[in-house]
Amino acid sequence: MAAIVSLATRTRSILPTMQADGPSGNWGRWGPDDERGALNLVTAEVVLEAARGLRTGKVYSLALPISRSRTPAVWDRPPPERFTRTAPQDQVEREGTHGHRVGSADDMLVLPSHAGTHIDALCHVFEGDSFYNGHPVDSFTTRRGAGKCSIVRTGTVATRAVLLDVPAASGLESLPAGHVITAAELDACCEREGLDVRPGDAVLIRTGWLEVLAGDASTPSFPQAGIGLEAASWLQAHDVCLVAADNSAVEVLPFEGGELAVHVQLIVHSGIALLEHAWLAELAADRCYVSLLVVGALPVVGATGSPVNPIAIG
Amino acid sequence: MAAIVSLATRTRSILPTMQADGPSGNWGRWGPDDERGALNLVTAEVVLEAARGLRTGKVYSLALPISRSRTPAVWDRPPPERFTRTAPQDQVEREGTHGHRVGSADDMLVLPSHAGTHIDALCHVFEGDSFYNGHPVDSFTTRRGAGKCSIVRTGTVATRAVLLDVPAASGLESLPAGHVITAAELDACCEREGLDVRPGDAVLIRTGWLEVLAGDASTPSFPQAGIGLEAASWLQAHDVCLVAADNSAVEVLPFEGGELAVHVQLIVHSGIALLEHAWLAELAADRCYVSLLVVGALPVVGATGSPVNPIAIG
Amino acid sequence: MAAIVSLATRTRSILPTMQADGPSGNWGRWGPDDERGALNLVTAEVVLEAARGLRTGKVYSLALPISRSRTPAVWDRPPPERFTRTAPQDQVEREGTHGHRVGSADDMLVLPSHAGTHIDALCHVFEGDSFYNGHPVDSFTTRRGAGKCSIVRTGTVATRAVLLDVPAASGLESLPAGHVITAAELDACCEREGLDVRPGDAVLIRTGWLEVLAGDASTPSFPQAGIGLEAASWLQAHDVCLVAADNSAVEVLPFEGGELAVHVQLIVHSGIALLEHAWLAELAADRCYVSLLVVGALPVVGATGSPVNPIAIG
């Protein structure tokens, strides 16, 4: 793959469709200018089928509350902060329709794009000189942010989602710290839950880590269970559009097989967005294994990701 | 209901118990502790029916891009800003799986909670000493923000949405600045579009203003077309759960009938959330009058609202 | 004093010049509209004499470096942050005079006004309904900040400063945690150092705490040595204009005699600004007990304080 990638980065051209070690990436699959990646797999038919297949109509928020104390502290990122801009007490002079004073309150939000429950844009990770699809790293500047593959391109998602409850398939409440989730474990989840992963699906992988953290704030953020390269290949082979997990990196910590190995394989090679710190406890408790997932990331021009409140409808 | 409302208000303060012009507000309707307001009207059946009724599967983002230059400048709010925290160029030393350097980029977002496309929490507006349902204004402090009715309570929305294209019903591309949308105009939209507004619906009101602004950045933000008190009563009477519009305040500017009159009537009296600066041009162009609307606001603890990327599925 | 203060706050008038328990506060001393407090004591003569009395010309910065990791974490304040806005790498296309590319870099600072080395404005603390000099608490709103006694009024200081090295006078390197510095200890410092405290002086009180913290980042921030009410009265009696210390509150932690007792006595009653987290190690090492102190706080309109880099010239 090294040679192939270096060829691709040299020529800003496309990647062959097969490699020795498994399914190839998606460079060029949707044209040389594509910035949307595997979300191209989500056709209107996929969406319609997901919507029409709903069974309960129950609405789940997969987001953690956003506050300094409730956001997992990882990677040395600043915590999210909220500051009041206008308080009700400021407004004593404005009289409304009914003879009472009326007024409003508002606030300012200072948010890392990758803290709490968030989605990675395809420009979040690079390899060599390239983002996904060979878009050059130089398209990113500090001042403007991402010129290619920003969150504006991948921030709107609606598709069928399948929850793979990995610890449940092994009779556990949560996976051991540092456990590398394998392809066989993903297959076991599908079998236990009676479902198939289809092209265009979002896959929600439960490790149980966020629930452990919620129960004990002193839980270390390293190591963490997550997927390794083999499971990443499984997800690529199933042509999924997005992978979410209830941990900090989707992939196992420490990384298996090199720095950001799964991020590089899924985001850079295949244009598959990752969504981290997803709160999957309620879906799992309800055994709601298939849902309609809707993610509306903030379309911040140039941004590499966004905090999100992903919504799953059962 | 009148008794409940007067009970709720007697101990904290005021509010007339009934109004001549139609249904009273919703204080007490879902119990004295309710902070969710009219979103209580969105039952699982409403959601299921909305999902199963989809016709095209086309996915629409109703959000404006977020950047200093593309966010309407109203109310003297600071503009949204994005700053790079880590740039790809920072990382030259980390080697990945394939022998290439790998790395990541991320950013910081500084966002007013009520700029661009955003949703108002029920604590955004108050009357006298009360927020919606009689929750006391003193539950809000500058330091912690809202103790009641914060965006955490109303930030997760999935329901049927109807688009009322007001200018189209009058053969216009956009409404004149300052035009007060009436109940009759809303009825005319329903008739023209062949639909009814049902309990639990979100109503998307198109004025055309954002499209005018998009075409000419020098378009003044004052006055603006929007709904007045009569149309607000119409929406209350139809038991809608949320009102969105493609303008800055849903209500007409200047206010009709007093400071923040429609905000007070819908948010404070009835617990109906407002969503502003919704981009409705594409829904209107497609004549997609009924959709499944999903809004995932950021659940910032204590916040009065949130920027959002509302997603409508046709 | 309670009766006197309540009288003062009722009438927004002035305070008598003497109280049973010692020197009174300074309300009314410089007129009913004064917002500058004890800095009024710094006459041009005081400044000239301080400048002409310099002995070494050595310049000391009394500020801690500003970064998340090097700012003492107290009071749950957010840490200071710096973000790059433009990096040199962004600018590859601009050619300068000499045929080379040229460019610039800049950043954004997100700073609590009271973290690290900082000065308190006279609006930082209130008692009853009043700030210093009876300015009403209602002059402060969340939206605009301080309408009276903001940092704009007291942010420019140049005067003679005396360093009182309290642990040195007791043969210690630093004071024990929670030690209450007494008037007798301040007198002992003056005697040991051969100096008098004069009207208009700034007093720099060394406890040694910051040096202990610099040597061991795990040093708890509570309790801390600092002055109590007796020493505060001593400082009032000496008509000082500002009190700085190398701890987090100038006053002892836990407070002696009630919530924020010394802050209230010095800031609210007497209009004496406090400056916290001053780095006094180098002055002390050089036995530079008298200096010209210059503090240029950021004149942020409405702010309650400012991070500062106080400069002492020996």
Add this chain to the structure above:
Amino acid sequence: MAAIVSLATRTRSILPTMQADGPSGNWGRWGPDDERGALNLVTAEVVLEAARGLRTGKVYSLALPISRSRTPAVWDRPPPERFTRTAPQDQVEREGTHGHRVGSADDMLVLPSHAGTHIDALCHVFEGDSFYNGHPVDSFTTRRGAGKCSIVRTGTVATRAVLLDVPAASGLESLPAGHVITAAELDACCEREGLDVRPGDAVLIRTGWLEVLAGDASTPSFPQAGIGLEAASWLQAHDVCLVAADNSAVEVLPFEGGELAVHVQLIVHSGIALLEHAWLAELAADRCYVSLLVVGALPVVGATGSPVNPIAIG
């Protein structure tokens, strides 16, 4: 110079002491590791002499108030913002020494490092691959900011300052927009004011522009009067340590002789810090041509500059 600089950048070595076209820069003058630049010229003797020569003891703040509306809007920088973090109204439960409630207020500051009255660190500008003294541009990363020549190195200044009132020397109130200040004009100022510029001096150059802007907020920020390359050489030849002006760039806008030409010559070649948007009106009105200037920039680790409140003592 081009050849010399490229040699220097290739070898990260030092600069010869003379060039064909005038006084050389200061690379290597204070050793290969120096990050302090011309501030090395400010010896203790310079400071002592400046302090002892004071005549009035009057204290001047050279800073503009910091607020969104009062900060000149140039270079598309975000405006400075202040947000209240804790308001007095939040604190109703804490009782102090005298039986009254007591409490505090504080705020958050969001400040561009180069807006309003500010000082440039020596890493603010680069040429080729180098900052001042050949420090490599790669020592700067977006994540950490400046590794060399940050504001921490040059943020503490105390020295003799001379005010050169350029328009006054020509009988004007302010210079015409775009006027290039020449060496002859600086000489004329010295002669009119009866002073010499000495090694280690800070030079305050008045153009009158900020006063024009203060009188008419619609004054364009482009073009502006300022110094050109000849005046920059004059300042280098006089071995000054810092140049301040009451305009946006010290140098004339549009640049004379290429992008950032004077910035490059003074900052990169000679290590002379620039201070912009200095408020010189009061010094000029008082004809206070010689003062002790003290600048305490915020020592933000990695920052390229800092807002400042420079203080001049007459």
